[in-house]
Amino acid sequence: MRLLMLGGTEFAGRAVVEAALGRGWEVTVFHRGRHEAPHGARTLLGDRTALDGLAALDEDPGRWDVVVDSWSAAPRAVRDTARLLRDRAGRYVYVSSCSVYEWAPPAGYTERAPVVEGASADAGATDYARDKRGGELAAVDAFGADRSLLVRAGLLIGPYENVGRLPWWLARTARGGPVLAPGPRELPLQYADVRDLAEWILGAAEQGLSGPYNLMSPQGHTTMGELLDACVRVTGGMAELRWTAPEVILGAGIEPWTQLPVWVPPGTDLHDALHSADVSRAVATGLRCRPVAETVADTWAWLRGIGGTAPQRPDRTVKGLDPEVEAKVLGIAGGV
Helix, strand or coil: CEEEEECCCCHHHHHHHHHHHHCCCEEEEEECCCCCCCCCCEEEECCCCCCCCCHHHHHCCCCEEEEEECCCCCHHHHHHHHHHHCCCEEEEEEEEEHHHECCCCCCCCCCCCCECCCCCCCCCCCCHHHHHHHHHHHHHHHHCCCCEEEEEECCEECCCCCCCCHHHHHHHHHHCEEEEEECCCCCEECCEEHHHHHHHHHHHHHHCCCEEEEECCCCCCEEHHHHHHHHHHHCCCCEEEEEECHHHHHHCCCCEECCEECCCCCCCHHHHHHHCCCCHHHHHCCCCCCCHHHHHHHHHHHHHHCCCCCCCCCCCCCCCCCHHHHHHHHCCCCCC
């Protein structure tokens, strides 16, 4: 198989490239040159936001079995690239988001749930949900419903994370001491290790799948307790998890998802939307999700290998809780 990865040097894109190379695929990576592409991939340089930014791709004679695109800004960038490639590629995989569903999707929502209105393939950047939905429309417009695959991903974690969720928890537990652990311990979580996402995408391309797929682990694949216990173990066991009721956390003005990454309180629209999707279509077509302990251990090994500080995408909010706020909530004088 011949893959063209649009991006491919960070997080999800990098995971797809490495998985494809591991399968012996021929891989071309089209990117801006800010980071090195994985060894073994062929590189084309360009900037999709610049005038003539697709020139290297336009002038290249390559043809591909599948294109994978994870763009999350102005949909017209997907439109322009997909139109350029529609006669040179067999299938277009667009890594979208479960955010495209009309808010708030109920627990157990499937790919048939209503999507946001007002999105356009021709639009500039608006908001995340409509940008992703516009990207979907652009892919389908250029490749048709039978040659486009829409991967509606949920929470993604794993090595190379540049969003700041799991790396923040690892850094926090590595620091040790009492840790504000948002309860309940048994709160079910739904996410995908980015490497499992990548393997499913490649398998789906081999199968010739099309249409939308919710892509994250089955509901309750792990719990908040299992995730944080794994973080404590791999970072040396010096942290003390202090489980705290959701009402105490919310009463202190702490924002779920951002200040306490991954966590959202049970019984809320946010939890239903982020941790309660129906993923039976993806599971039936080959999605396999590794244990949370493996994801945590591998992410910690990667983080230590790059000096302990994770990269941070400039277009994403910084995650994490201020130590003074944590100390106040825990009732500890002087900090954590």
